[in-house]
Amino acid sequence: RWVGAGGWLGGLKLILRGGEIRGVSSRKLMGGIDKDFPSSTGAIHLSNSLNGKKEEVPRGRTLTWYTCGPTVYDHSHVGHARAYVALDIVRRVLLRHGYSIFQVMGMTDVDDKIIAKSKAENLAGVEGSMAIARRFEQAFFNDMQSMNILPPDAITRVSEHIPEIVKFIRDLREKGYAYVGEKSGTVWFDTTAYGSKYAVFEPLRAQEDASKEDQDSEKKSPRDFALWKPVASISETGWESELGRGRPGWHIECSAFCRTMFGEKPPAPYLHSGGRDLKFPHHENEIAQSQALLNTDKWVFHWLHAGQLTIKGLKMSKSLKNYTSIQDFLKAHSSRTFRIFCLLHKYSADVSYGEDRMEDSIAWEKSFANFFRELGPLAEKRYPHQVSSGMLDDLKWEAKHHALNQAYLQCQIEIRAALEDDVDTPTAMRHLKNLIRDVNVFLRDEKDIQSKSNLWPLLSNISHFIQDSLEGWGVDCSDWIKTGNTEVVANEDAVPAFDQAIEVLLAVRNELRSTAIKHKKAKVKDDGALANELLGITDKIRDSLLPGMGVEVKDRQGPTGEMVHTWTFNPRLISSQKDGSKPDP
Numbered sequence: 001r002w003v004g005a006g007g008w009l010g011g012l013k014l015i016l017r018g019g020e021i022r023g024v025s026s027r028k029l030m031g032g033i034d035k036d037f038p039s040s041t042g043a044i045h046l047s048n049s050l051n052g053k054k055e056e057v058p059r060g061r062t063l064t065w066y067t068c069g070p071t072v073y074d075h076s077h078v079g080h081a082r083a084y085v086a087l088d089i090v091r092r093v094l095l096r097h098g099y100s101i102f103q104v105m106g107m108t109d110v111d112d113k114i115i116a117k118s119k120a121e122n123l124a125g126v127e128g129s130m131a132i133a134r135r136f137e138q139a140f141f142n143d144m145q146s147m148n149i150l151p152p153d154a155i156t157r158v159s160e161h162i163p164e165i166v167k168f169i170r171d172l173r174e175k176g177y178a179y180v181g182e183k184s185g186t187v188w189f190d191t192t193a194y195g196s197k198y199a200v201f202e203p204l205r206a207q208e209d210a211s212k213e214d215q216d217s218e219k220k221s222p223r224d225f226a227l228w229k230p231v232a233s234i235s236e237t238g239w240e241s242e243l244g245r246g247r248p249g250w251h252i253e254c255s256a257f258c259r260t261m262f263g264e265k266p267p268a269p270y271l272h273s274g275g276r277d278l279k280f281p282h283h284e285n286e287i288a289q290s291q292a293l294l295n296t297d298k299w300v301f302h303w304l305h306a307g308q309l310t311i312k313g314l315k316m317s318k319s320l321k322n323y324t325s326i327q328d329f330l331k332a333h334s335s336r337t338f339r340i341f342c343l344l345h346k347y348s349a350d351v352s353y354g355e356d357r358m359e360d361s362i363a364w365e366k367s368f369a370n371f372f373r374e375l376g377p378l379a380e381k382r383y384p385h386q387v388s389s390g391m392l393d394d395l396k397w398e399a400k401h402h403a404l405n406q407a408y409l410q411c412q413i414e415i416r417a418a419l420e421d422d423v424d425t426p427t428a429m430r431h432l433k434n435l436i437r438d439v440n441v442f443l444r445d446e447k448d449i450q451s452k453s454n455l456w457p458l459l460s461n462i463s464h465f466i467q468d469s470l471e472g473w474g475v476d477c478s479d480w481i482k483t484g485n486t487e488v489v490a491n492e493d494a495v496p497a498f499d500q501a502i503e504v505l506l507a508v509r510n511e512l513r514s515t516a517i518k519h520k521k522a523k524v525k526d527d528g529a530l531a532n533e534l535l536g537i538t539d540k541i542r543d544s545l546l547p548g549m550g551v552e553v554k555d556r557q558g559p560t561g562e563m564v565h566t567w568t569f570n571p572r573l574i575s576s577q578k579d580g581s582k583p584d585p
Contacts, residue, residue: 044097046090047348047422049279049303050200054422057271057302062100064262064269065091066300067152068254068278071108072136073117076143077323078338078353079316083275083306085339086347088149089473090273090304090423096472097419104269105152106257109133109159110247115237129237130159143326147335148474156257158248165248165256166241168293169227177292178227181218187228187243192221194288197297199223201287202280225285227252251285258290266296273304276350277315307346309353316353336476337361343425343473364429368470371436372480374443375463401458404442408462411435415469425473432466505541506553513538 045054057063067087070076094101109130118128144151158165169187172178177193180186191198226249231238238245248256262268268290274283283303290299309316316323329338341361345351397405411431418427439462446455467477516534542553 042097042420044094044099044420045422046302046304049276049305049348055302057094057099059099062102063094063271064267065101065103065271065273066254066258066262066269067103067105067272068274068282069105069107069155070140071111071113072133072140073111073113074136074318075325075327076140077316077318077325078329079309079323080275081143081147081326081329081338082309082342082351082353084144084149085147085342085474086306087273087304089339089342089425090347091150092472092474093419093423101153103152104154104156104257104261106254107137107155107157108250108253109137109157110237110253111250118237124235126159126237126239133159146330147326148339148476150474154261156261158253161253161256161260162239162241162248164260165252166228166243168252168256168259168289169243172227172289172293175293177289179220183218185230185244185246186218186226188219188224189227189285189289189292190220191223191225191288194292197291198288199280199284201284205280225249225251225281227289251282252289254282254286255290255293259293264294266294266299267301268294269300271302271304272300273306276305276308276348279305305348307349307351310350311353313352333358333362337365339474340364340429343429343475345426347423347425364433367433367436368466368477369480371439371466372463372477374440375459395456397458400442401455404438404462405458407438408435408458408465412465428469432469435462435466505546509538509541 043059044057046057047053048055070080091101091103110133114129114132118124118132121128121132123129123131169178172189173187177190178187179190181188228241228243228246229249230244230246232245234245238247258268258272272283272286287299291297311322314320314322337358338361341351341357344361344364351357411434414431415428418424418431439459467481470477512534516530516532516538519530542555546553
């Protein structure tokens with residue numbers, strides 16, 4: 001779990017399963033695996049925001065990773081969650097592919113917005129601003145845990161690294177990259193001294209912003225930015241230092257954190273990430289001050305930026321007041337719904353946010369839930385004897401078993417290829433959905449799958465693969481698996497009298513349904529309402545009366561078009577009917 005004010009709250013479970021899978025290919029449902037496809041290198045390729053190219057993330061070394069954390073002056077919203085969940089998915093994929101990662105998150109707990117908030121609550125000085133910062137820092141930790149985001153390996157706070165920040169600024173001044181403003185005493189970074197290397201991310205925007213700068217400013221160049229802000233009053237948030245009493249500017253903190261945690265030899269770190277909105281000016285200024293100090297043209301080797309949430313074309317933000325807090329979101333939806341939403345879009349893509357998108361995610365959830373429920377104990381138990389204590393029936397595979405197995409093997413290859421190609425989770429999710437569709441087609445004419453020995457271990461393997469894939473991307477499958485593994489009693493194992501009563505009731509229901517459909521198709525005058533009423537009765541028997549007896553009915557279309565049904569006895573349905581709750585999907 002995430003760090004809290006009282007120390008570590010516990011540990012997060014990360015399931016690392018699966019092995020190396022070779023090959024890249026297109027989908028071939030009924031065909032064999034083409035052995036001529038090139039072997040996978042096992043390496044992930046990520047798009048580098050600095051040059052727009054997909055670059056291989058090398059193996060064989062610890063991947064140092066710095067990510068910009070929040071400015072803790074208010075509650076986080078789902079726009080923040082989009083960035084952190086997207087980057088969490090990338091991190092999980094790298095971990096599952098065998099990368100060793102050391103990730104540091106910077107926490108901005110010294111900022112003008114925090115100070116303004118403390119003044120509004122009549123809290124003065126460092127103590128007052130820290131009270132605000134710690135309150136919303138803890139809220140952020142809680143939100144990240146609620147969204148099932150892995151905690152970083154280390155967290156750095158501005159307030160705890162003032163000496164390191166002051167040293168960084170002093171070293172910049174000694175190298176001629178910083179100066180003190182004559183009017184305010186502010187220490188500025190000198191972009192002119194840095195030269196033409198400035199503005200690598202968004203050069204046009206940098207020029208536009210510079211043209212809007214106040215011409216009376218004490219800065220040498222409109223592009224110069226504050227490294228240290230003087231604070232005269234002891235009632236204001238500030239620290240005594242060789243630079244005078246003051247506090248850090250925004251951008252300097254992350255460079256100082258990286259120097260402290262990763263050293264001075266590039267890459268320091270290898271990977272640097274944040275939301276796309278941080279590219280300019282924040283990440284631009286980080287690059288300038290770090291590369292100036294370290295005398296290098298490549299401080300960070302790989303820049304990774306997560307896409308933003310938009311509402312009606314505008315970025316979700318507190319300043320526009322068009323945001324939904326994470327806690328308000330979780331009152332209406334689950335964190336799993338949001339993660340599936342993120343998986344359905346590239347981590348780097350901007351995505352329009354709305355209830356229709358959440359409904360899409362919920363539909364995917366239902367598809368997964370139905371899949372695990374359909375397989376029942378096969379979803380967890382890998383061997384036939386774990387469900388059935390009887391002798392095994394025919395284990396021989398038919399052609400359709402081979403076809404499904406080939407689709408399953410092909411799916412593994414395609415998903416691995418998609419993940420290696422810039423963590424393409426939308427494509428990976430589509431492959432999972434195709435595999436579920438193949439299983440559903442396979443089972444269409446199967447009855448009582450729990451007793452078919454020749455379905456083992458094929459369906460169990462597929463179920464575990466889908467579960468492992470989803471859990472590896474941070475999707476919690478525990479309740480789906482629990483629902484699928486609920487002990488059920490097939491009709492042939494039930495008490496004979498009970499069994500006969502159910503069959504009689506289902507026969508009546510089937511007769512009512514057939515009659516209603518016949519009249520509806522015949523379009524007999526005035527019979528439309530009657531047909532609908534009869535169909536309503538059959539639905540009530542299936543959805544209300546039988547579940548009250550612990551019976552779950554599934555209707556399917558038979559090979560010749562006729563309607564057939566299967567049923568199972570599930571005691572858990574009885575208790576859910578009694579207390580008015582709904583059973584797990």
